[in-house]
Amino acid sequence: MPSTAPTSFKVARYVALAACTAVSLACGTNYVYSAYAPQLARELHLSTTESNIIGTAGNFGMYLSGIPAGMLVDRKGPRLAILIGAFSLFAGYYPIYRVFDASVNIGVGWLALFSTFTGIGSCFAFSASIKVAALNFPKSRGTATALPLAAFGLSAFFFSTLSSWLFPGNTSDFLFVLSTATASIVFAAFFFIRVVPRPGAYSAVATDEPEISTNRLRRTKSRDSHTSFDIEPDIRGWALVKHSEFWRLFLMLGILTGIGLMTINNIGHSVKALWYAYDPKKDSKEVERFQGVHVSILSLCSFSGRLISGTVSDVLKKKFGYSRVWLVFASSSVFLLGQFAGMMVSNPHSLWLVSGLNGFSYGLVFGVFPTIVSEAFGLHGLSQNWGTMTLGPVIFGNITNLFFGKIYDGHSKKIDEGTYECAEGIGCYQSAYALTAFASLAVMATALWDIFLHRRDNAGKKKVMTATGAFVH
DSSP, rough: OTTTSSSSHHHHHHHHHHHHHHHHHHHHHGGGGHHHHHHHHHTTTOEEEEEHHHHHHHHHHHHHHHHHHHHHHHHHOOHHHHHHHHHHHHHHHHHHHHHHHOOOOOOOOHHHHHHHHHHHHHHHHHHHHHHHHHHHHTTTTHHHHHHHHHHHHHHHHHHHHHHHHTTTTTTHHHHHHHHHHHHHHHHHHTTOOOOOSSSSSOOOOOOOOOOSOOOOOOOOOOOHHHHHHOOOOOOOOOHHTTOOOOOOHHHHHHHHHHHHHHHHHHHHHHHHHHHHHOOOTHHHHHHHHHHHHHHHHHHHHHHHHHHHHHHHHIIIISSOOOOOOHHHHHHHHHHHHHHHHHOOOOOOGGTTTHHHHHHHHHHHHHHHHHHHHHHHOHHHHHHHHHHHHHHHHHHHHHHHHHHOOOOOOHHEOOOOGEEEESGGGGGGGGHHHHHHHHHHHHHHHHHHHHHHHHHHHHHHHHHHHHTTEEEEE
16 A cells, blocks of 8 residues: 555554454354364263264354355445354353353254354354455455464364363363353454545445456457457356356365364364273373364364465466366365375374364365355355355265264264263274265366366367457456
8 A cells, every 4th residue: 555644544454454363263163163072962961963963053054154144244344243243152152151061951952053153153253354354455355364364264273272271171161261252352353343444535445346247258349359358257146056167166165165074073072082992091181182182283284274275376376377276176185185094093193194184175175265266256246155155065064074973873882871982993983084085086076177177168268369359358
């Protein structure tokens, strides 16, 4: 921005960006579920399948509310979404804390509902933070949004580390911190998050943008002999679902997210199963500490994947002219390695391979996919389109998590006081990773097919441009 801009304008923008980053840090706590899921299941006498239903409900709330959250932020601004986020986070985490503290099972349905509230709150507040960061820094949106995106990825690491430091082995206090800290951070940010008006008459972002086209390749109405191609697309709503490319991207995002969520939501159960077989007398608090360690590994590796993915995809696209979908292929390849690790790692000391590979792959996906969607269907409807895309994780995340739970329960035995234990180590869940390994291969094939179609379409465009003498603006 110009150096003559008032200092107050600069300060206001950076204060808003800091608030956006803080909000995002509070919004990624759904990924910390596996750190307390085994303890919740033990205290409330839940099976692994029931525990997974509760965890999946949080993901369900986060992804299913993507469309309404995006529309609200686009139409009404960020502040109402921030308030909804703060209220929903508290309405979700606090009842779960109270139920756990009292050791009263009120039913899986109620617990799943409260978990859904946490997902809804995360989605609304996070959508607002990303939008404000992008609008306040129109010339450097990538860098500005990288901060809240990174904070979102680090959320699980932050809260699990804070818990292990302040309340080692105390799940009740950890849930209390989640209920109060997340809502308080988001509510406090309400007073600082705003789109800062630019000084002077210049407006960086137009509020009313004309519809451009529902076609990725079109001719202008000009009768001039030169015809314009590659106009910025603006595909949204029902027009979106009519595109085969939408369904390819929808399937790739949904399947890869489902693969990642299976490990993210169940790494705590995996830790418990491996330690129970490796050392049955292992202190339960020490096992809980290892669960927190793996949540941190997932979070840090996801954060790394997000950072690397954006930078590498820019280099591939701008310097070498390659499709960003190659990053999706790379992500599914690393995911495949992660699934092989899940099928082979039986020593709890080596389980970091499973959490690390799956966390990194998950970060790669979310680091590049929003850009792929904006390039395919236009920037103007990105909020709505991305919300539509995130319906995929709702579907496939449910499938993989319930599949894991059914397999784990099938190998578990009911012991005293109605709790369940699996003493088979890796055998408790090994076949679940076999399924997701095949799913990774399916995405690899779909990504290669998408790349082939784009190359064919681009070759066709060049032939048309050569034949008609068209030029690209």
